[in-house]
């Protein structure tokens with residue numbers, strides 16, 4: 001490798017899948033020069049630059065930057081020796097102009113005083129917008145200039161600029177070029193610049209013309225024009241491209257070399273990069289032994305100053321995004337409110353038709369219970385108007401009674417969806433009921449038939465139908481127990497001969513209490529996965545992730561600083577949900593509250609790990625949304641939140657229990673309702689499965705991040 005070279009690339013091959021983007025490319029960039037990399041859109045310029053800064057892995061070939069191989073320990077690349085301005089703006093929209101420049105300065109360990117001085121200078125030179133203006137409120141051209149300033153802030157040894165002058169007005173473009181030319185010559189830095197304005201590259205010291213994954217030629221603009229006898233670089237490029245298509249590129253190069261007696265070769269056809277005389281700068285300087293800055297830490301090191309800069313960035317991104325804050329802090333509260341108020345309560349005002357043939361004419365007008373049950377003789381009881389007495393028990397918020405005069409009309413109304421059910425009471429109900437009780441096992445079938453109330457229910461809505469059915473049972477038993485008591489019979493004879501006792505909870509508990517552990521767990525898991533996947537994808541899509549890495553930040557530092565902030569947000573979400581449920585709505589719990597907080601928080605962390613994995617496998621937000629919901633919904637259906645897992649076939653039940661939050665819901669329920677401690681095996685199992693998934697998602701994501709380069 002040429003020790004004068006800032007960048008030296010040899011036979012570089014880079015593929016995306018089976019597509020060869022760089023096909024044995026060779027390139028040589030001298031220190032103290034500007035290298036214009038030209039080529040049609042999609043020819044692989046950005047890919048080449050990414051390989052140079054160590055952001056993309058290569059299939060074969062060699063890349064040598066500032067005396068080392070990018071990405072290797074001690075190379076300093078990625079790191080402070082390189083300034084990189086990617087094609088996309090790659091800055092945080094929530095940053096002000098000043099924040100953006102300071103962020104990169106601090107990442108590169110510059111002190112604030114020096115950053116301030118450099119910023120003043122660059123701000124004037126590049127006509128940056130006012131310091132305090134948010135980048136999201138700047139025009140595309142203004143953002144590009146800020147991006148340029150951020151790349152220049154630390155006077156790097158190698159400056160890589162991917163289309164820096166797009167959208168910049170011609171006067172400023174000229175100023176930028178003048179500045180580059182001056183800096184390159186005074187500071188002896190190397191600049192690689194890509195541009196679509198081929199003619200502006202005339203000011204470069206050397207031009208690389210790229211096509212089909214190769215460099216057609218590397219030469220100074222003046223020599224290119226003179227070789228091809230053209231007025232413009234564009235025409236020279238056209239000629240070279242035609243020759244390449246005709247397979248005669250090497251002949252052309254040979255002719256040119258003969259004509260000049262030296263140097264120019266098809267850059268892709270040589271095995272070593274040709275060096276040319278450079279018409280500027282001091283040769284002594286250029287042949288100086290290359291200094292290499294040793295980087296002591298390896299890629300997994302954590303540096304305080306970088307962590308501080310990253311945390312500051314994440315915090316600004318968070319608190320300046322009002323919509324995001326509203327979503328993250330209020331969505332769990334809204335969701336909890338919806339569950340507590342909207343799920344699990346008894347249905348109200350169900351329309352129940354009453355067809356009472358016993359009192360068809362009076363409809364129980366002026367009825368009182370006095371005298372409806374008259375005990376007489378030895379344990380006998382005489383009944384009056386029991387249908388009216390029973391109907392009084394139907395005064396319940398769940399039931400809205402509507403009187404009908406015929407059973408046919410009422411059942412017809414059910415068929416037309418106007419009613420939930422019909423109760424039919426025969427005209428000799430009271431007498432038949434009395435006979436049925438008196439005669440017991442000797443009662444005639446007709447006594448049993450007329451002595452019962454017939455209910456016709458619409459079960460198409462199973463939940464409503466079943467709730468009404470059990471309510472009617474309950475009310476009928478209340479009616480019968482009171483009746484028996486009045487008759488001085490044992491009250492319990494009026495109920496089923498099955499007496500139930502409840503060790504945990506009670507039979508009147510609303511379904512909401514069953515839902516609470518599942519609601520807490522699924523909501524926090526969902527919040528964690530959405531928050532993490534969205535934030536990381538935004539960071540990556542905006543290019544901030546890549547650009548920070550080129551500035552020397554490690555993936556571990558980025559991930560860790562995101563994790564720290566999001567874990568804080570997750571803690572706030574956990575506390576607000578639990579305070580709302582157990583503090584505001586006073587739902588009972590008997591377990592250890594610290595354990596309940598820990599379990600809820602741990603599930604949130606598991607959701608974040610899942611979100612991290614989603615952010616790695618997805619390219620953009622819509623893919624991430626689909627993946628988060630696509631994974632979350634089946635897990636939610638199988639976790640026992642909606643229906644107990646005991647109802648599933650055995651294979652599915654085992655599968656469901658292996659999912660991240662199925663077992664921990666059960667564990668949390670046991671802690672809340674039964675007060676089980678942490679060391680209970682079932683509680684530990686729930687936490688254990690969740691922990692397994694946290695580690696699994698974490699490890700597989702980090703592995704895939706490395707693999708994706």
Ligand SMILES: Nc1ncnc2c1ncn2[C@@H]1O[C@H](COP(=O)(O)OP(=O)(O)OP(=O)(O)O)[C@@H](O)[C@H]1O
Pocket residue numbers: 016021039040041042043044045046047048087
């Ligand atoms: N991550 C990727 N996966 C698959 N293909 C990719 C990826 N990145 C780029 N490509 C493809 O590689 C080719 C070269 O892309 P690259 O961005 O390097 O071109 P470019 O010369 O910089 O284009 P432009 O001048 O428009 O920026 C394109 O065909 C592009 O679609």
